[in-house]
Amino acid sequence: MKLRLQFTGVGGQGVLTGANTLAKAFLSRGENVLMSEVHGMAQRGGSVVCTVCVGRVYSPLIADGAADALVSMEPVEALRSIAKLKPGGVVLTDVNPVIPANVSMGYHQYPPLDAVLEELESRGTLRSIDALALARQAGHAITKNIVMLGGLAATDLLPLSREELLDTVKANVPPAYVEMNEEAFTLGYRAVQAQR
């Protein structure tokens, strides 16, 4: 078995934590798992890319066209990594743009959301959800990465049961936040399931 996922988003959105939780779920099943993380300067509001590679793999970086899925906390960041996606792979993205400062200042343009989603759809199986709204509904915007994990669990891509992943989520948040994260996970799961 080999599975490769690329997580993307903007520094501060919890990209690493989400990917890390998934990796731990695989490790607890005894799978080999590698992650490549981004630390340091790039985290200051820049593009963040993180990978989770599972099974008989050696490289933590994913070759072009080798990712089974892209999981993105921001639509443009999903498209930025699109060359990594296997033809027909899964793209799971939040639909809320985070506008870079250089766009506000008029140096660049943020493409229309429809155009972004349309191109994502042309390259794979698109699941786009308003993860931010679901995270707020669960109790806090910070749980957006867990909403995304719940969504990922509903894609049939993971050789993990929904319960296995949820258990790992619950085991990796402080006790006071277990309920909120479970709700976030469930809302994400349902949102993606509704699109199937």
Added chain:
Amino acid sequence: MDVLSSQAQALLLGNEAIVRGALESDIDVATTYPGTPSSEIADTFSAVARHFTSRQQDPGFYFQYSTNEKVALEFAAAAAVSGLRALTCMKHVGLNVAADAFMTYMYVGCKGGHVIVTADDPSCHSSQNEQDNRYYAKFGHAPLLEPSTAQEARDMTMAAFDLSEELRLPVLLRMTTRTSHVRGPVTLGPMNLTAKKGHFDKDPLMVTVPAVARQLHPVLLEKMERAEALAEDSPFNRVEEMGGGTGIVTSGAAYNYVREVAEELSIPCSILKLGMTHPLPRNLCRDFLRDHRRILVVEELESFLEEQLRALAQKEEMDVEILGKGFGGLRRIYEYDVDIVERALRALSGREEKPPLAPASTALPPRPPVLCPGCPHRATYYALKQVAPPDTIYPTDIGCYTLGKAPPLEMADFLLCMGSNVGTACGFSQTTDQKVVSFMGDSTFFHAGLPGIVNAVHHRHDCVITVLDNRTTAMTGHQPHPGTERDGMGYEAQMLLVEDVVRGLGVEHVEVVNPNNLAKTREAFQRALAYRGTSVVVSKAPCRLLLSTRGSFEVVEEKCTQCSRCIQEFGCPAFYYDGDRIRINETLCSACGVCTQVCPSGAIRRKK
């Protein structure tokens, strides 16, 4: 904490695995100056130490965020010559700072094992250059280990302590951004956290006067001959047979890509995977060269292995074709990845190139890192820009504030290395007629700023030196420094105030200002610019990420004239255009409120 796991296996970052290896090796002393991609090594040591000290327990080792890398290395060298086990970690350019101590320390050698970790940064993800520090091993005569995985990071750290004690020589462990920041499963052993004190036994051969140095140099070369014999038998140097054919020599992160591509594409080859790369195990390499007609060397950055293999083949008069840099798109710049290595291995095995996959056809805005919303550096830059003459030169330094280079602030003109802002400010002020205002952070001030300031004061150079004092080492993850009240062990420490230090250095014009008050900051810079001679402005406000944020600000539509000063001149990333209205993204806004002083129409208010 995963690094303290009592399970048989844990998912660890390469940097964390180094710490685990050290904890399993009964480490006594760890020192550092933080720098990406090495920072998590030290931060993990600090977190482990504080885990114990906060419970009034002895962690069994002493950890220090030293003032700079040179001090960190010297501190640990003292421990190691006193018989203790020590580890010093730093980013690649940190070893330049420590190089003066390093080069002679190799002559002297150590008694307890000393592992020096250098974390290189191919592709300059967070650095001002991508120098290949394997050459420091050759330059200084240090045994060199290069892990490829998190597991090897732990295993090689443990082996490095033993190697160092056997040879009585510090050992270099060379990480790269990818091996530091890969997370993978690591098989663990029991930790050994016994606290002990060293004892320094005096020896005239530890005072490196010329006569002693001349005695020590041949001893060092002899130690390296023994190191080579050990490299021949090192379990980290091995041949992986994958169906014979061409030989591939590789090390570090590049090995992972070679192995993955060879397996995925079923390319017949044998891989000489080198983990101990200096001194080169010449017998092992000679045998490998002899067994193959064609060799491809796959290594990131410089031709470190390739050059040595070519020299070996020439000396042994071997008939072998050695390929490396320049073959199949392998370059001596930037980080490698699977695609780069795949292209080379396809060329090597005579296969067609992989058809390229199209990137997005929609034009995407770049998203570089930026100063955070509420960052006090933005306020300092904005205020200064309003009062400084247009041709002012702004030498800058290493830290978050380098991000002031980006528009609209554009407050960074020249940068070399840690502390270079002051030295270059002296030079610009003497050799041009332009005004000079330089910038450095508080941690940089203590690291490498002081000698430059002394130089400025002594020679009466006419420049304004700004210390952006945000009370932490922000960019690398908020480590303490000599200006903070606690140290890396969690203990109370003596807090040095930047303004006291510069007064002590003889600076006569010192301003201390809170940059979040723009009017006062402008006035402070006006006075400093008018002063003839060296002046220092300490712009003091804590990093916004250290403060909890309550609420946000909003734009009052009726009052906003859309002059867009908040976006076009101040450049806070929380502002954006919603159609033609200016709004504030409340999830980004940190509620610093500085924008209320920027807006000429009073259109920004705290959101109720």
